[in-house]
Amino acid sequence: MTTDYTPQELMVAVASREIRDGDTVFVGMRLPVLAYAVAQSSHAPSARGLFEVGLMRSRPAEKFLGTMGDPPNVVGALWATRMSNAMALMAQGHVDLGFIGGAEVDRFGNLNTSYVGDPQKPKVKLPGSGGGADIAILSRRWVTLMSHERRRLVDRVSFVTSPGYGDGSPGWRRRNGLLGGGPSAIVTTLGVLRFPDDGGEAFLATVHPGHTVEDVLAETGWPLQVADHVSETSAPTDSELTAIRHFDPQGFWTRA
Amino acid sequence: MGEAIERYVPDGATVAMGTALEPLIPFAAGHEMIRQGRRDLELVGPISDSLFDQLIGAGCVRRVTAAWVGNVSEGLGHCYRRACEHGVPRSLEVNDHSNFSISLALWAAAWNVPSLPTRTLLGSDILRTNPGLAVAGDLVQVNAVQPDVAIVHVQRADQLGRAHAWGPLGISEEAGLAAERVIVSCEELVDASVTLSDPNRILFPETKVVAVVHELGGAHPSPVQGFFSRDHAFYRDYAERSRTAEGFESWLREWVLEVKDRASYLGRLDMESLRIKSHRPSAPADFGDD
Numbered sequence: 001m002t003t004d005y006t007p008q009e010l011m012v013a014v015a016s017r018e019i020r021d022g023d024t025v026f027v028g029m030r031l032p033v034l035a036y037a038v039a040q041s042s043h044a045p046s047a048r049g050l051f052e053v054g055l056m057r058s059r060p061a062e063k064f065l066g067t068m069g070d071p072p073n074v075v076g077a078l079w080a081t082r083m084s085n086a087m088a089l090m091a092q093g094h095v096d097l098g099f100i101g102g103a104e105v106d107r108f109g110n111l112n113t114s115y116v117g118d119p120q121k122p123k124v125k126l127p128g129s130g131g132g133a134d135i136a137i138l139s140r141r142w143v144t145l146m147s148h149e150r151r152r153l154v155d156r157v158s159f160v161t162s163p164g165y166g167d168g169s170p171g172w173r174r175r176n177g178l179l180g181g182g183p184s185a186i187v188t189t190l191g192v193l194r195f196p197d198d199g200g201e202a203f204l205a206t207v208h209p210g211h212t213v214e215d216v217l218a219e220t221g222w223p224l225q226v227a228d229h230v231s232e233t234s235a236p237t238d239s240e241l242t243a244i245r246h247f248d249p250q251g252f253w254t255r256a
Numbered sequence: 257m258g259e260a261i262e263r264y265v266p267d268g269a270t271v272a273m274g275t276a277l278e279p280l281i282p283f284a285a286g287h288e289m290i291r292q293g294r295r296d297l298e299l300v301g302p303i304s305d306s307l308f309d310q311l312i313g314a315g316c317v318r319r320v321t322a323a324w325v326g327n328v329s330e331g332l333g334h335c336y337r338r339a340c341e342h343g344v345p346r347s348l349e350v351n352d353h354s355n356f357s358i359s360l361a362l363w364a365a366a367w368n369v370p371s372l373p374t375r376t377l378l379g380s381d382i383l384r385t386n387p388g389l390a391v392a393g394d395l396v397q398v399n400a401v402q403p404d405v406a407i408v409h410v411q412r413a414d415q416l417g418r419a420h421a422w423g424p425l426g427i428s429e430e431a432g433l434a435a436e437r438v439i440v441s442c443e444e445l446v447d448a449s450v451t452l453s454d455p456n457r458i459l460f461p462e463t464k465v466v467a468v469v470h471e472l473g474g475a476h477p478s479p480v481q482g483f484f485s486r487d488h489a490f491y492r493d494y495a496e497r498s499r500t501a502e503g504f505e506s507w508l509r510e511w512v513l514e515v516k517d518r519a520s521y522l523g524r525l526d527m528e529s530l531r532i533k534s535h536r537p538s539a540p541a542d543f544g545d546d
Contacts, residue, residue: 074424130302132354134354137377176379
């Protein structure tokens with residue numbers, strides 16, 4: 001077992017373990033593209049990848065991807081189509097797991113990728129939803145990946161681009177008509193946060209090797225609940241690292 | 257290209273671009289709008305991989321109706337930030353969408369209905385900031401968005417406007433059907449016998465298309481299946497230089513304002529290194545009828 005890996009490589013390995021064999025995964029961009037590649041080439045050989053650009057795949061692209069729309073992602077695709085067809089599958093509940101990038105997440109798993117501060121006069125204008133809100137609302141479960149910093153893990157986001165469990169009250173998603181199940185994990189550079197089975201507030205489930213619970217609490221913008229038996233995140237295995245470095249040979253995503 | 261933009265994209269127009277998401281982005285058309293000093297445009301699209309950011313930074317844009325504006329491999333759109341946060345070079349109105357809802361807004365216009373219902377966006381604050389979205393019962397009504405013009409880049413087209421595109425299409429079909437008119441730029445200008453040999457692959461009815469521009473490399477730095485790879489380094493350079501308004505101005509002078517046309521733009525690049533060399537033609541479809 002090597003201890004020589006980057007925080008991004010660990011996040012990719014952890015994210016890949018969220019993918020179950022047979023899942024249809026709404027992949028998104030950046031690290032999740034690698035997570036799908038690692039999962040499909042190891043424990044989830046029959047996981048399918050769905051891309052909002054309008055692609056379905058049964059195996060990762062054989063060459064490096066800077067975006068989901070790069071030509072290697074089309075070679076060997078199961079389906080090249082229009083975006084609304086990919087969204088149709090998700091609206092029917094056929095997407096088991098989605099990945100969403102976020103700039104800010106709060107204690108109830110709501111993501112903000114739109115505005116920091118007043119939308120009329122924002123302190124920071126972020127790029128927006130992309131497909132994030134659609135995934136958050138329609139996929140059966142979803143995972144977000146984020147650098148673990150106090151300014152990113154905030155008590156309540158000021159703008160909910162992609163809803164998690166709303167105000168955290170029981171049944172919030174059902175009451176508001178959201179079809180999908182909501183966030184199942186927040187994978188950060190320091191640990192993994194999970195949610196109770198019926199949703200609500202995030203708790204610390206595992207801490208990455210080399211970090212402590214105290215490190216995590218210090219970098220979290222609310223008094224984070226900690227699981228009774230918080231454990232250490234399993235480090236990336238040699239085969240996970242081999243796969244990550246195969247699909248990101250220059251370290252564009254994982255060694256920047 | 258100059259003539260097509262001059263005739264069909266007036267100041268104040270609503271323009272759909274980047275409709276295939278990351279591939280096939282009509283950068284050449286956008287750069288021509290900047291050179292001609294277009295003003296008060298409304299840009300419509302799903303994600304925009306840097307092109308909207310450039311038009312915003314050049315002061316061409318009054319309103320953005322889109323799901324995402326930034327740089328897909330690098331992150332934030334710095335000109336978009338400056339416009340929204342500081343009104344530089346001018347203030348910007350934003351109608352936020354998700355990818356799904358902007359597609360539905362265009363389908364609504366394509367089908368000539370005021371709105372379409374969906375289950376997405378429930379629980380999202382996008383409903384608070386975009387007046388074109390409203391909750392009705394347990395559905396969201398997405399109001400139609402009708403572009404004056406949609407601009408697409410495709411692999412090949414004929415002179416009468418039959419455009420063939422392949423690979424993922426994003427929201428290109430609904431954008432073309434919704435728009436009053438369509439401008440096509442293409443890698444290859446082909447004979448009608450080529451396009452009509454495979455009518456399933458034609459993106460829009462020819463009645464929508466008002467101009468076809470043979471613009472080799474017109475999508476650079478975005479990828480074109482079968483022709484060019486994505487120029488990741490170019491996007492990275494743009495992200496770094498556009499961090500400051502001065503840096504963006506100098507980028508804009510170098511790559512747009514002081515460039516006469518697309519051919520001189522391409523002359524500054526090593527397009528050979530981006531050219532796709534391993535070809536994978538599909539099996540022909542037999543359209544025999546007798």
